[in-house]
Amino acid sequence: MKFAEIENWITDVVKLTNPKEVVWCNGSQEEHNNALAAMAKRGEILPITAPGYKNCHLYRSHPSDVARTEHKTYVCTNTPEAAGPNNNWLDPDKAHAKVDRVFRNCMQGRTMYVIPYCMGPIDSPHSGLGIELTDSLYVVANMFIMTRIGDKALEKIKTNKFDVVRGLHSTADLDPDKRYIMHFPEKLLIKSIGSGYGGNALLGKKCHALRLASWQAKHGGWLAEHMLIAGIEHAGKTHYVAAAFPSACGKTNLAMLIPPEKHRDYKIWTVGDDIAWLRLGEDGRMWAMNPESGYFGVVPGTNENTNPIANDMLNHDAIFTNVALTSEGEPWWEGKTKGKPQIDWRGDPWGGVGTAAHPNARFTVSAKHCPTYSPAAEDPQGVPLSAIIFGGRRSTLNPLVAEAFDWTHGIFMGATLASETTAAITGQVGTLRRDPMAMLPFCGYNMGDYWQHWLSFQDKSQNLPRIFQVNWFQKNAQGKFAWPGFGDNIRVLKWIVERCENKVDAQHTPIGNLPNIDDIDFDGVSDADRDQLLAVVKKDWLEELDDLDDHFGKYGSHTPPQFKVLQERMRKEFTTTDEQAG
Ligand code: SAT
Numbered sequence: 046m047k048f049a050e051i052e053n054w055i056t057d058v059v060k061l062t063n064p065k066e067v068v069w070c071n072g073s074q075e076e077h078n079n080a081l082a083a084m085a086k087r088g089e090i091l092p093i094t095a096p097g098y099k100n101c102h103l104y105r106s107h108p109s110d111v112a113r114t115e116h117k118t119y120v121c122t123n124t125p126e127a128a129g130p131n132n133n134w135l136d137p138d139k140a141h142a143k144v145d146r147v148f149r150n151c152m153q154g155r156t157m158y159v160i161p162y163c164m165g166p167i168d169s170p171h172s173g174l175g176i177e178l179t180d181s182l183y184v185v186a187n188m189f190i191m192t193r194i195g196d197k198a199l200e201k202i203k204t205n206k207f208d209v210v211r212g213l214h215s216t217a218d219l220d221p222d223k224r225y226i227m228h229f230p231e232k233l234l235i236k237s238i239g240s241g242y243g244g245n246a247l248l249g250k251k252c253h254a255l256r257l258a259s260w261q262a263k264h265g266g267w268l269a270e271h272m273l274i275a276g277i278e279h280a281g282k283t284h285y286v287a288a289a290f291p292s293a294c295g296k297t298n299l300a301m302l303i304p305p306e307k308h309r310d311y312k313i314w315t316v317g318d319d320i321a322w323l324r325l326g327e328d329g330r331m332w333a334m335n336p337e338s339g340y341f342g343v344v345p346g347t348n349e350n351t352n353p354i355a356n357d358m359l360n361h362d363a364i365f366t367n368v369a370l371t372s373e374g375e376p377w378w379e380g381k382t383k384g385k386p387q388i389d390w391r392g393d394p395w396g397g398v399g400t401a402a403h404p405n406a407r408f409t410v411s412a413k414h415c416p417t418y419s420p421a422a423e424d425p426q427g428v429p430l431s432a433i434i435f436g437g438r439r440s441t442l443n444p445l446v447a448e449a450f451d452w453t454h455g456i457f458m459g460a461t462l463a464s465e466t467t468a469a470i471t472g473q474v475g476t477l478r479r480d481p482m483a484m485l486p487f488c489g490y491n492m493g494d495y496w497q498h499w500l501s502f503q504d505k506s507q508n509l510p511r512i513f514q515v516n517w518f519q520k521n522a523q524g525k526f527a528w529p530g531f532g533d534n535i536r537v538l539k540w541i542v543e544r545c546e547n548k549v550d551a552q553h554t555p556i557g558n559l560p561n562i563d564d565i566d567f568d569g570v571s572d573a574d575r576d577q578l579l580a581v582v583k584k585d586w587l588e589e590l591d592d593l594d595d596h597f598g599k600y601g602s603h604t605p606p607q608f609k610v611l612q613e614r615m616r617k618e619f620t621t622t623d624e625q626a627g
């Protein structure tokens with residue numbers, strides 16, 4: 046895109062929104078410090094003054110604005126079919142008219158910040174460029190941490206050689222009824238208004254790096270995915286994996302995993318915790334790049350046992366969103382092992398009802414502060430993947446781990462992923478929904494076409510990563526988690542690596558290859574829990590296969606025909622073989 050077109054767009058936006066001034070962000074540390082200081086002065090952000098914290102701040106978002114709002118998120122393609130049943134769709138002209146009415150004069154008396162940014166290392170040919178216009182300093186401060194903002198990105202944009210995603214954002218009056226997060230894939234344009242929160246407002250993240258990037262990727266022959274990227278080092282060799290889990294299902298914890306003492310012969314390197322851009326290398330391997338430069342992680346549950354790395358990063362240069370405070374002014378959240386809340390996330394005295402921190406409270410920290418940050422994360426080519434992992438939060442059915450028979454079956458595993466909803470989205474928590482590849486809220490086009498796109502890689506390479514499905518969240522008859530999770534997930538990663546190196550056999554079941562009991566360390570897990578974790582229960586799986594008819598049926602002729610074939614093959618295998626394990 047030509048820079049002159051971008052300048053014209055900015056002029057039009059200024060006319061529409063009528064800010065008192067326009068400020069271009071240069072991306073310097075000084076600018077970031079000034080932004081935090083200005084917010085603190087206006088009372089929009091609270092410096093954490095408790096001993097042991099350096100340059101940390103607490104931001105309280107509006108109580109009606111605490112998570113992504115999927116029902117107000119639209120993909121406005123030229124035809125509804127292109128957006129697919131997985132997206133809310135509006136005709137682009139009608140969408141512009143609707144949202145521009147709310148944008149009119151919304152920045153009156155306010156400053157509009159222009160944030161040029163780059164998703165991915167500045168010097169990578171695979172990075173993506175964008176410009177976000179916003180009237181929120183909180184957005185500026187978070188974008189500084191989460192993406193590469195400022196002069197270097199602008200220089201690249203000014204070469205006129207690259208596509209540029211344009212994003213317009215205003216918090217306006219935060220009215221949930223006038224909240225819209227709109228995407229115009231054909232124009233690489235985003236318009237978001239009425240929310241200042243996370244994925245609704247930091248437009249580089251879900252709006253650009255997933256919804257629009259998935260559209261760009263479909264046309265450019267690559268993939269934009271809701272995945273962490275981690276290196277697993279053992280015996281002098283590092284295998285990289287990318288893993289897709291829905292929001293608030295432990296991507297950050299897995300990406301920063303510290304193995305327990307017994308498994309210290311393994312080390313995890315953090316490349317990314319939320320988004321991965323994948324493309325085929327000349328060697329036929331799939332290479333993954335993290336387009337972000339920071340973490341916007343879930344705070345509740347974070348402590349020295351569940352995620353010691355994140356826990357240690359939270360005492361300097363962190364922005365907290367919607368946590369509680371102790372009487373000493375220390376940030377506090379459910380799962381924190383020290384202190385007691387005195388002020389809740391709204392800023393009110395803590396009354397003991399509900400949670401003191403919001404369940405979707407977040408921290409923003411720079412990746413550079415992560416002690417396990419992989420040097421390869423800054424590599425312009427990214428890292429080569431040995432395995433792709435799909436996982437959901439499912440209290441029943443899915444075993445602890447299963448390996449796909451082949452690429453097509455692996456895509457089927459991803460496409461059938463289901464997960465119980467979390468506080469990361471506005472709405473009911475704990476309802477099971479299909480969340481294919483953990484991309485249901487983020488795929489910027491028809492999910493059926495997206496599955497076809499994934500499948501198309503099969504013919505392009507003999508060297509694709511292996512695919513696995515995991516489930517850390519099975520519950521036993523007592524309603525407790527059957528698997529210890531967190532650091533102990535290394536036991537499963539170890540099996541995955543050993544499979545990639547062809548070091549261990551597996552058991553064939555109709556739904557995939559499962560580990561032999563002795564090949565996974567079940568120390569501390571009861572025999573009953575272990576058996577449940579590895580069970581493939583015929584009756585439940587036959588029900589699941591029936592349920593998939595509805596799921597796939599939704600996408601009509603866009604659903605790859607290969608999925609039906611796989612369903613039939615599994616049904617047949619279940620009905621012609623005797624009871625499966627468990
Ligand atoms: O609010 S975000 O979209 O940034 C976090 C998430 O839901 O994954």
Ligand code: MN
Pocket residue numbers: 271291292293319
């Ligand atoms: Mn996410």
